[in-house]
Amino acid sequence: MFTLLALLAATAADPLAGTWRNAADSVRIRVAPCRGEPGMCGTVVSASDRAKADAAAAGTDRLVGTPLFRGFERDEDGAWAGTVFVPDIGSEVAGTLHLEGRDTLVAEGCLFAGFGCKEQRWTRVAAR
Template sequence: MRALLPLSLGLFAVSFAAAPARAADAFGVWRHPDNGSLVRTYECGGGLCAKVIKVRDPSRKDVHNPNPDLRSRSIEGIVIMNGARKTDANTWEGQLYNTRDGKTYSGVITLKSPQKLELEGCVLGGLFCKGVTWTRVR
């Protein structure tokens, strides 16, 4: 029993030390609060990418896309963020595509907590911004 104590304390220390790295992990599956769609964030080219993996209405199309050839594609499968660059411990900056209006915005993505990812898209050099907070699903 006495021999197990150092092992137990060692395992506890290792798990405690690993917790901050896990908390800073923005990769996973997130739920949009307004429409319930699911988005997977993942590493791509050294940056952060995001793809819509599930929407409530799978027949929904990218009708507002500025490219007429893409307006008939499904919202599911669209990459809405491609290669956002890490600018701070829990912050990335990049371009965010909004399927609701077909526009691409300069964006800041911030991991607020292990369960909350905040996205803020801006126009006119940051003069007008709008944000949303996604909740982690897994």
């Protein structure tokens, strides 16, 4: 019981926690403390048929339930660093997350040592 209460308190206190949608609202993720590993994770909770088809074409058969963000931990500058799974290419890349205000989450992933970087903005749908 104490562990559940601690988890709920940590979730409520973390500004990343909540449900977020991408710009096209084709994918929604829930960001919460990771289960079984340190940091924050973002797991797909809904996806459009097209997003599911694009992911399946790259080898991700079940997009809903797939963690896109894993092991994100906050650094001293206020940014989070971890791993981003890109279902469209079926690969994991090093990534960062940061908030712009309370309701915009900016995710950036780079293919290799700062090269081939891409940014995606997520809008808060609901706080957890």
